[in-house]
Amino acid sequence: MPSLAPRIETVPASGIRRVFEQAARMQSDEADRGTEGHIAMLVIGEPDVPVAAHIGEAARRAWTEDRTDYTPNGGIAPLRAAIREKLHRENRIEADLEQIWMTIGATQALFQAMTLVLSPGDEVLVPDPGYTTFTMNAHIIGATPVPYRLEPQHGFEPDLQALEASITERTRVLVVNSPSNPLGSVFGEQTLRDLLALAKRHDLWVISDEVYEYFTYGTRHVSLASLDEDDRVFTAFSLSKTYAMTGVRVGYLVTPKGLGATMRTTQEAMISCVAEPDQWAALAAIVGDHSAVQEAREHYRANLDVAKEVLDAAGIRYLDPRGAFYLWIDMSHVTEGDVAEWALAFLQRERVAVAPGSAFGRTGEGWIRVCLAATAADLRRGLGALPAPERVAV
Numbered sequence: 001m002p003s004l005a006p007r008i009e010t011v012p013a014s015g016i017r018r019v020f021e022q023a024a025r026m027q028s029d030e031a032d033r034g035t036e037g038h039i040a041m042l043v044i045g046e047p048d049v050p051v052a053a054h055i056g057e058a059a060r061r062a063w064t065e066d067r068t069d070y071t072p073n074g075g076i077a078p079l080r081a082a083i084r085e086k087l088h089r090e091n092r093i094e095a096d097l098e099q100i101w102m103t104i105g106a107t108q109a110l111f112q113a114m115t116l117v118l119s120p121g122d123e124v125l126v127p128d129p130g131y132t133t134f135t136m137n138a139h140i141i142g143a144t145p146v147p148y149r150l151e152p153q154h155g156f157e158p159d160l161q162a163l164e165a166s167i168t169e170r171t172r173v174l175v176v177n178s179p180s181n182p183l184g185s186v187f188g189e190q191t192l193r194d195l196l197a198l199a200k201r202h203d204l205w206v207i208s209d210e211v212y213e214y215f216t217y218g219t220r221h222v223s224l225a226s227l228d229e230d231d232r233v234f235t236a237f238s239l240s241k242t243y244a245m246t247g248v249r250v251g252y253l254v255t256p257k258g259l260g261a262t263m264r265t266t267q268e269a270m271i272s273c274v275a276e277p278d279q280w281a282a283l284a285a286i287v288g289d290h291s292a293v294q295e296a297r298e299h300y301r302a303n304l305d306v307a308k309e310v311l312d313a314a315g316i317r318y319l320d321p322r323g324a325f326y327l328w329i330d331m332s333h334v335t336e337g338d339v340a341e342w343a344l345a346f347l348q349r350e351r352v353a354v355a356p357g358s359a360f361g362r363t364g365e366g367w368i369r370v371c372l373a374a375t376a377a378d379l380r381r382g383l384g385a386l387p388a389p390e391r392v393a394v
């Protein structure tokens with residue numbers, strides 16, 4: 001067999017998948033033996049609420065009516081128009097239709113944006129801890145991810161001085177993710193303005209991942225592109241989390257102005273277009289009743305209260321999240337410098353699957369990420385099984 005492109009070997013494997021697959025193996029082994037028990041799955045970022053009926057109906061109708069053709073590369077006209085209106089209303093982004101591109105989830109939006117602006121050897125600033133795909137994409141393109149740290153001593157905000165000091169003449173892009181996966185933190189407007197000013201000083205592109213825009217608690221989500229004055233921000237949005245339709249795979253990329261022709265060409269080569277029935281489902285989601293989104297937000301918030309109660313009672317340290325549906329929990333008192341191994345052992349021992357923080361970057365060593373999109377019972381049991389600091393000390 002011929003060799004693969006060397007840069008492909010450098011793409012790091014997902015540390016979340018390891019735990020997930022181990023849990024799946026435990027379940028299938030037990031099913032074979034007829035001894036299947038319950039595992040509290042707090043590891044994957046997957047909404048646990050059903051998709052709203054009107055969204056599924058729109059998809060089914062599209063299939064029934066044979067709306068199964070290629071569409072324009074950017075997406076069907078009514079969908080792009082509905083998104084333009086949503087961007088104006090919800091995000092305060094004034095975009096024309098040529099800036100809006102339907103993608104296969106935010107995943108493709110992120111990859112697409114990165115391929116437009118990065119060349120092999122370029123550097124891209126990524127949050128640490130941060131969503132794993134940012135780093136993986138950079139490696140696939142042959143670019144170098146340069147982590148910027150989000151740490152407790154800085155309130156999990158970027159240390160702007162350190163961030164600026166890490167910029168070199170090869171730096172081309174700053175990736176921002178708010179609300180954050182895995183932290184659940186939400187950057188305030190001033191932080192976003194500071195990041196944008198820094199990008200401007202160094203003439204960087206900005207890629208803003210806003211897939212959790214609808215899930216904030218007691219704070220407002222601000223879209224970076226609404227503050228952008230000189231066309232340097234790409235924004236990746238998604239329907240996956242908002243409407244609990246992760247497997248349908250619809251998102252969209254909002255580009256800076258003037259990239260319509262480039263997007264048409266690259267989109268044509270990459271995916272041609274998003275599946276047509278999925279686009280009709282997306283349209284129904286965006287223009288339809290949002291009470292399911294509201295209910296999901298309340299469900300995550302209620303789960304957060306349950307989780308905080310359990311952790312507070314045990315004296316376990318965590319970041320009180322303002323967005324997304326994750327809890328970032330300090331387990332450094334038991335992980336002995338290897339939270340990835342600890343998470344596997346914890347799964348085996350307690351039947352609770354959590355994501356090791358190290359899967360999201362070096363700064364995550366000693367921390368775990370717990371997904372709040374779960375049942376309250378699983379959260380109580382799963383978090384109740386976490387060793388408390390004082391119990392370890394004796």
Ligand SMILES: Cc1ncc(COP(=O)(O)O)c(C=O)c1O
Nearest residue numbers: 045105106107131181238240251
């Ligand atoms: C921060 C972040 N960005 C992007 C994605 C990908 O979402 P999509 O399903 O839209 O591809 C995820 C999914 O977990 C995420 O957490």
